[in-house]
Amino acid sequence: MERYQVTDNHxxxxxxxxxxxxxxxxVAVYFNYFKGIDVVxxxxxxxxxxxxxxxxxxxxxxxAIFLGVFHIxxxxxxxxxxxxxxxxxxxxxxxxxxxxxxxxxxxECSHKKLDQVMKSVGDGIIxxxxxxxxxxxxxxxxxxxxxxxxxxxxxxxxxxxxxxxENPEYLVPNPVDEVLRTDQSTASTNHAVITDRQGxxxxxxxxxxxxxxxxxxxTGVVLIFRDIxxxxxxxxxxxxxxxxxxxxGLYNRRYFEEELKRIDGRRHFPLSIIMGDINNLxxxxxxxxxxxxxxxxxxxxxxxxxxxRPNDVAARWGGDEFVLLLPKTDEEATAQIVARMNQAVAxxxxxxxxxxxxxxxxxxxxxxxxxxxxxxxxxxxMYKHKLLMKPQVRDNTIRTIMASLYHKCGLEKEHGExxxxxxxxxxxxxxxxxxxxxxxxxxxxxxxxxKITLDSGVLNKKGPLTADEWVxxxxxxxxxxxxxxxxxxxxxxxxxxxxxHEWWDGSGYPKHLSGHKIxxxxxxxxxxxxYDAMRTDHPYQPALAQSEAILAIVxxxxxxxxxxxxxxxxxxxxxx
Numbered sequence: 001m002e003r004y005q006v007t008d009n010h011x012x013x014x015x016x017x018x019x020x021x022x023x024x025x026x027v028a029v030y031f032n033y034f035k036g037i038d039v040v041x042x043x044x045x046x047x048x049x050x051x052x053x054x055x056x057x058x059x060x061x062x063x064a065i066f067l068g069v070f071h072i073x074x075x076x077x078x079x080x081x082x083x084x085x086x087x088x089x090x091x092x093x094x095x096x097x098x099x100x101x102x103x104x105x106x107x108e109c110s111h112k113k114l115d116q117v118m119k120s121v122g123d124g125i126i127x128x129x130x131x132x133x134x135x136x137x138x139x140x141x142x143x144x145x146x147x148x149x150x151x152x153x154x155x156x157x158x159x160x161x162x163x164x165x166e167n168p169e170y171l172v173p174n175p176v177d178e179v180l181r182t183d184q185s186t187a188s189t190n191h192a193v194i195t196d197r198q199g200x201x202x203x204x205x206x207x208x209x210x211x212x213x214x215x216x217x218x219t220g221v222v223l224i225f226r227d228i229x230x231x232x233x234x235x236x237x238x239x240x241x242x243x244x245x246x247x248x249g250l251y252n253r254r255y256f257e258e259e260l261k262r263i264d265g266r267r268h269f270p271l272s273i274i275m276g277d278i279n280n281l282x283x284x285x286x287x288x289x290x291x292x293x294x295x296x297x298x299x300x301x302x303x304x305x306x307x308x309r310p311n312d313v314a315a316r317w318g319g320d321e322f323v324l325l326l327p328k329t330d331e332e333a334t335a336q337i338v339a340r341m342n343q344a345v346a347x348x349x350x351x352x353x354x355x356x357x358x359x360x361x362x363x364x365x366x367x368x369x370x371x372x373x374x375x376x377x378x379x380x381x382m383y384k385h386k387l388l389m390k391p392q393v394r395d396n397t398i399r400t401i402m403a404s405l406y407h408k409c410g411l412e413k414e415h416g417e418x419x420x421x422x423x424x425x426x427x428x429x430x431x432x433x434x435x436x437x438x439x440x441x442x443x444x445x446x447x448x449x450x451k452i453t454l455d456s457g458v459l460n461k462k463g464p465l466t467a468d469e470w471v472x473x474x475x476x477x478x479x480x481x482x483x484x485x486x487x488x489x490x491x492x493x494x495x496x497x498x499x500x501h502e503w504w505d506g507s508g509y510p511k512h513l514s515g516h517k518i519x520x521x522x523x524x525x526x527x528x529x530x531y532d533a534m535r536t537d538h539p540y541q542p543a544l545a546q547s548e549a550i551l552a553i554v555x556x557x558x559x560x561x562x563x564x565x566x567x568x569x570x571x572x573x574x575x576x
Contacts, residue, residue, distance in 0.1 A: 013055045020048050023065075028074060030353045045071070046094055053100035057108075063098030081335065120276065132157045132176055133221065144204070144227055146197030160225070165205065167190040175208035179221045185209040186227075203232040243318040247294060248279070248301025256315035256323060264364075264371045268327035271364040272334040273375050275382040276341075276357045278306065278320040278391040287401045287452045287485045292352040298560045299355055303344045307337055320359075324373075331363045354400045356393045358386035396488065398446065401483065405452045409459035412448055415532055421443035422528035424574045428566060436521070443496040443521050447529065448498070450480030462539040477501050478510050496521035500529065503506035523562040527569050530560070550574055 024044045045067045046165030054059040069489040075086040104346055124141035128134050134152045137160070142148055145160055152160045157176050165172045168193075188206040204224030210218045241291050243255040251259070263271065278300055285293040297320070306312040313325040326334060338359045348355045360382025364374040406413040425435050425443045451459060454476070459471050465473065477498050486495035497515060499522030506514030518526075534549040544552070549569055557566035 005272075010385045017048070017051055017055065020051060024067075025070070026193045028070070034333045046096060047415050049093065049097050049100065049575060051098065053104055057101055060101050061094070061103075064093045078101045090141050091338055091510055094521075101237055102204070123224050123226045126157070126161060126225075127220060128150075128157045128176055128223070130180070130218070132221075134160050140495055141225075144194065144196060144202055144225070146200075155464055157223075162195045164193050164195065172235055175206060175223060176221045179208045179210050180218070183210055185250040194225075202227045205230045208413075210382065223503055236470075238538050245301070247297055248305075248316050250301050250322070251313060251315040253315060253317050256313060256317070256325065259313045260325060260371060261374075263325060263327055265367075269365065269367070270328065271371070271374075272325065272331070273328040273364075273378045274324040274338060274359060274361040275317070275321040275375075275378045276300070276324070276333060276359050277382055277386055279356040279358055279386065279389060280354075280486065281320040283394075283397050283401070283486055286327045286406075286479065288352040289451075289453070296350055296355055298349055300345075300357060303341055303348060303357075306344065331361075334361050334363060348522060352404065354391065354397055356396070358382055358389055360385055376414045390487065396491075398449070398484075401449060401452050402446070406447065408454075408456040409451070411536065411538070412451070412459075415529075415536065416445045416448065418526065418532040418536075419447065419528045422531060422569075423524050426524050426528065430565070430571045439496070440494045440521050442522060443500070443525055444528065446480065446484060446493065447497050447500050447525050448476060448480070449475030449483055450478065450542045452483075453479055460539055464540065474501070474509050492519075495524065499524075500525040502526070502563055505559045508560075518562075523565055527561050527565055531557070531569070531574075546574070 001488050014206060024047070027044060049060060049064055052063045063416075071093075072082070072086045072090055076082055087460065119535075120353055122140065124144050125136070125138040126134060126141050126145075127136040134155050134157055137145065137147060137149045137152050145152070145162075147155070147160050158174060161234060163172050163174065172188070175186050180538050184207050188204065192204050192206065193201050196516055201438065204225045205228050206223055206432045208221050208223045211222050213218040213219050231480055243251055245252045258395055278296060281293055281296060286306050287507065297316075301314075301316065302324060304314045311327050315325075317323045323336075326337070329337075338361060339359075341359065345357050347362035360380065362374045362378035362381060364371055402413075402416075420441055423438065423440050427440050428493075431441070444481060451473075454472060458465070458472065461469070473482050481494045484497055496519050498510070502508035502518045502522060503514040503526075504515060504518070504523075506512050531553060533547055533551060534544045535546065537543045553561065553570055557563040
């Protein structure tokens with residue numbers, strides 16, 4: 001349609017110019033031959049030159065030359081000689097045509113520069129006339145609306161610029177309407193969205209300004225807009241993270257505290273609070289790494305989210321603590337929810353470690369109760385449950401860790417049993433107490449628990465270890481200490497595990513302890529472990545004969561081993 005319109009305009013202009021040129025020539029001939037006037041008609045030449053200059057700049061010089069020559073010829077035919085006056089008037093025609101050419105050319109250059117600037121600017125620009133018909137789109141506006149400049153020209157602004165509110169329930173005023181009504185600049189409201197021709201939606205911000213002519217009259221509106229979809233998404237993400245826990249997707253402590261204040265009112269009674277704490281998360285982190293710990297936290301959040309009703313508020317309170325706010329929920333209903341969550345916890349699949357949660361709850365029944373006291377009571381109840389569950393949970397977690405270690409390296413299970421047997425025999429000969437014997441048994445079975453962090457390829461390697469692999473191997477006493485040092489009753493076991501590779505002369509690891517500074521149980525385990533290691537086939541070396549192993553213990557007495565315990569082991573344990 002636009003192409004046809006341009007063609008029609010061209011034909012009209014050609015017709016007008018042609019008629020003017022023919023009319024001017026006819027007038028010139030008439031005045032020159034019939035009236036004997038050879039000056040007046042030349043003024044009409046300027047009309048033709050101006051018209052050609054405005055519409056067909058590239059031909060204005062040629063037209064001026066033609067009219068000048070035509071005037072000189074007509075004057076020659078009339079007077080029979082070449083006069084200076086016609087030559088001067090022809091020169092003036094050429095001068096005027098040149099001036100028009102240069103002026104129009106300069107205006108076109110300025111227009112092109114302005115057009116290039118508008119098309120290359122980073123914001124979208126749409127220009128409309130007083131009838132709200134589009135007259136120009138720049139490149140960015142083309143990309144955001146899906147319309148090309150040629151397609152949009154002459155179309156209704158509202159058709160090209162499909163503006164809505166991001167919430168369908170709200171309306172966004174037409175910015176062009178606002179400008180034309182008030183004759184003032186306007187900016188878009190928040191949450192404005194445009195939809196392009198393909199149905200893609202973009203969050204935008206825009207401003208519209210009236211276009212004024214030289215006399216200050218409004219001739220149209222220019223709309224400038226930009227795509228802020230990315231910024232809007234970032235703001236939404238920031239807002240989401242400010243109220244949510246990134247790992248579980250539950251609300252965070254900040255949001256929960258705000259909601260607790262809001263919900264703490266009469267219409268939400270009875271108001272119950274459930275607190276939950278993951279058991280032995282530190283042990284899982286130390287044994288399997290923080291990714292395994294994150295999996296346990298995520299699984300906990302998933303369970304809590306599953307039992308969260310539409311009006312409930314579930315949040316991650318801290319590192320391993322969760323809280324659930326239950327409006328209009330009495331004690332009986334709360335206890336049932338906790339029972340169902342405990343069943344879900346028992347069945348929850350976890351790749352590494354185990355999932356165990358201690359729950360506590362309390363209910364606010366009337367307005368006079370302080371909700372923070374209710375919260376504290378729920379927390380205290382949770383800690384009581386946690387304390388009662390701790391021994392069983394700890395033992396189950398340790399069994400899970402050791403089962404994973406035995407799966408990585410089959411030799412470790414038999415090695416632990418042998419070390420425990422030899423250690424118990426040494427302890428009996430040293431007349432240790434029953435309590436010390438029980439602690440020693442724990443140490444013997446768990447002394448290599450720190451190896452859970454090692455790759456199975458290192459544990460089962462047939463060739464010699466690299467320097468880096470030796471460094472990793474020598475860290476297992478420290479890791480074992482961190483895994484087992486979770487409560488006061490495990491402290492002695494943890495210290496014995498930490499010291500079981502220390503040498504009597506101080507050249508062991510990790511702390512280079514010497515002599516009696518090494519815990520007694522560590523010194524016993526050191527001999528029992530070394531003997532069993534020498535008597536067992538390994539991928540990297542065959543087992544030693546009993547006599548060779550005993551000789552190695554004897555030679556190590558006073559350097560690697562406690563000489564007194566080494567003597568008891570050689571003479572009264574193995575010797576028997």
